[in-house]
Amino acid sequence: xxxxxxxxxxxxxxxxxxxxxxxxxxxxxxxxxxxxxxxxxxxxxxxxxxxxxxxxxxxxxxxxxxxxxxxxxxxxxxxxxxxxxxxxxxxxxxxx
Numbered sequence: 001x002x003x004x005x006x007x008x009x010x011x012x013x014x015x016x017x018x019x020x021x022x023x024x025x026x027x028x029x030x031x032x033x034x035x036x037x038x039x040x041x042x043x044x045x046x047x048x049x050x051x052x053x054x055x056x057x058x059x060x061x062x063x064x065x066x067x068x069x070x071x072x073x074x075x076x077x078x079x080x081x082x083x084x085x086x087x088x089x090x091x092x093x094x095x096x
Contacts, residue, residue: 061090068086069082069083072085
């Protein structure tokens, strides 16, 4: 958005009148509050994204382990032993 479009939007929303009626101190306080709100919102969004990525990684790990278990059980190993062996194999894959 260029300056002309921004100014037009501010005029349509009535922001120019509000800005002109504020003293410099009021305006700077409002800008400071907006900046603090933006920083806190950004931090919460970053944390949410980190949790989503961690959940995705957990699901992928569980899926890979289940594939290994399925492969081991098809080769004749019982389920409990296959699960333990699959966890060990997956840990070794991660360490590589």
